[in-house]
Amino acid sequence: MSDTSEKEQAREKEQPRRRQARGERRIAQLLEAAARVFCTSGYTAASTNAIAREAGVSPGTLYQFFPNKEAIAIELGDRLVHEMRAAYGEALGPVDPATPLEEAIGSAVDRFITFNTEHPVFFALMHGPDVPGRMAEQHDQLHTTVLGRIEDLLASLMPGAAPADVTRTAHVCLGVYKSGLELVLAHEGAERVAYVQEIKDVLIRYLEPLVGERLGRS
Amino acid sequence: MSDTSEKEQAREKEQPRRRQARGERRIAQLLEAAARVFCTSGYTAASTNAIAREAGVSPGTLYQFFPNKEAIAIELGDRLVHEMRAAYGEALGPVDPATPLEEAIGSAVDRFITFNTEHPVFFALMHGPDVPGRMAEQHDQLHTTVLGRIEDLLASLMPGAAPADVTRTAHVCLGVYKSGLELVLAHEGAERVAYVQEIKDVLIRYLEPLVGERLGRS
DNA sequence: GACAAACGCGAGCGGTCGCTCGCATTCTTG
DNA sequence: CAAGAATGCGAGCGACCGCTCGCGTTTGTC
Structure with missing residues (x-):
């Protein structure tokens, strides 16, 4: 049968x-x-x-x-995810403890902003509230992966924190990035650059107190 | 005719x-x-x-x-906006310079979170990417109003800043709130409360350096 | 009670959308 | 070149959606 x-x-x-x-x-x-x-x-x-x-x-x-229509979006999403992994998969990799927080955040944000501005459809597909069945799966999988990476990164930065706190902090960071990305995509030129810097500032100031007990430079 | x-x-x-x-x-x-x-x-x-x-x-x-269908959403939106103005219109009013930053942000966030959790449809209508013609107008009007309030509030907190910087900061604050709201609505009970606190922390830490030159207490 | 206006119903109209089907054309293979 | 597979077309099918219309019922007014 x-x-x-x-x-x-x-x-x-x-x-x-x-x-x-x-x-x-x-x-x-x-x-x-x-x-x-x-x-x-x-x-x-x-x-x-x-x-x-x-x-x-x-x-x-x-x-x-x-x-069918969904398969088009799935295939498009697959190619984008593949391209993202190939180009920026290491952006959220384990961070060198010697790297200052500003630098780590700055380079990660820059990489993702670059990808998203070059492929605006990525944001449109992954942020829409309408995506049906199979696409939500794909979306959730990517979301979970990225979140896991951020959690690992945060865990290495704030070794004393409880897992639940790390997860919550990761969610907040990703949310801040997504809302910032929306603002970045809505502007151009110098203003866009300024908004990118704002994302970094928000994240740095948010995270700095949480990693204060880290080994400071000098 | x-x-x-x-x-x-x-x-x-x-x-x-x-x-x-x-x-x-x-x-x-x-x-x-x-x-x-x-x-x-x-x-x-x-x-x-x-x-x-x-x-x-x-x-x-x-x-x-x-x-027509749009009129239903319009009427619903009108009633919600009216109710919001009546209940929380003063939440973003001119801030008493003696109020600590934490308190000002905390109370504003609490008021809006309360309204949004009691009327989840407000977020659904004002955040959807699909809203047609007349509704986008209503949405933009509210967005502009809220943004203006935040700008005024920020301008009084950071008197030395350029208008463009104030506007940008206001956009970032609103974006942070909206992404935080999404996380708050996605959780319940203690976890929800924790996310509310995270929104406040993000905003406080983001704004504190910008209003540093303000008269400190003692 | 008589009359009009407001209310209530649900089949169905016009339109769009996702998708199909029969058939013509182009490419590959031997 | 012949045969079969892949490609290309576009009218149109079935389903759904926003919305209408004709007609019956309830309510307010005199």
């Missing part, structure tokens, strides 16, 4: 499908178009017909490469 | 319509139902049929009292 569908699913994973170069190009083209549309309309309000039109193809062509 | 519609519009403003007590009750009932549905689904995803069902009436009855 379910043998067929299971086997098909398995084959889908192993051999994603026989594709020509043209097909791969169309997929990239469609994902770029989807990123633009998602950016301006959000996931739910974006229509698949609009994505196809933006890509300059027919709705039928879109569904040649994606089984 | 347009005479008729103009007069009707004018009359609509002056004499909102001949209503029976039953009608007023239905309106309140419908607004409560709408608040629940907006809370769980957001504005766009909420269907007018679902609101009517939640209120236990037919779609036709709903449209007896509201010209």
Whole structure:
């Protein structure tokens, strides 16, 4: 009964499908178009017909490469997460205890701000309240991963704190970053730079008292 | 030609319509139902049929009292804003220079958190990325008002700062509050209280260096 | 009690959206 | 070149949504 569908699913994973170069190009083209549309309309309000039109193809062509609307966002999200991990995976890695707090926060914020400004669709997809089923899963997974990294980083900075406090502090840091990112994306040029500095200031001043007992320089 | 519609519009403003007590009750009932549905689904995803069902009436009855879906949210927003102004309008009023920073921030945060936890639909309506036309206006107006209040308050605390810096600081404060509110609403009991304290800590530590030159106590 | 206005109902209209299907075209393979 | 697979098209299906309309019921007024 379910043998067929299971086997098909398995084959889908192993051999994603026989594709020509043209097909791969169309997929990239469609994902770029989807990123633009998602950016301006959000996931739910974006229509698949609009994505196809933006890509300059027919709705039928879109569904040649994606089984449904959600799969487009999933694939887009997967590629973004992959790219983020490849480029900035170490941004939240274990921090050198000799590094001053300002420097650690500054470089982490800079890396993530750079990524988010270069890929504004990332914020649109991961912040929308509308994302359905499978996408929420993907979102939660990334959220948990990032949060875990921040917790580890914080735990190494404030060794005496209770786990619950570390978790709470991590949530606050991520929340501050997200709200700051919204402000950063809403401004340009010098003002944008100033807002980036504000994020760093907020985080530094928030965390400094918590890591006060750390070995100071000199 | 347009005479008729103009007069009707004018009359609509002056004499909102001949209503029976039953009608007023239905309106309140419908607004409560709408608040629940907006809370769980957001504005766009909420269907007018679902609101009517939640209120236990037919779609036709709903449209007896509201010209369209947007008007429901508008009316709900108006009542919430009115209630907020009545209850907490002074929360961001001119601050007594003798009040310590912690106390000023603490009481302002407490007031707004109380309002938002008692009316969760307020956050849902004012934070959703989906709000259409007229509602965005209402949202912007409130946003501008609150921001202006914060700016005035900050200006009195940091007299030496440039206006652009005050504006930026106000945006950051509001952003921090909003992201904190999200965390507060996501938790309950003791943990919720702890997150409220975190908001205060973030704001106090962020603002303290900026108002350092203020007259200190003793 | 008579009359009008307000209230209440729910089938259904017009429109959009996600998605399909039949068929034409292009590419790969032998 | 022939055959089959991949690609491309766009009209349109089914579902849902905002909203309407005709008609029956309740309420206020004289």
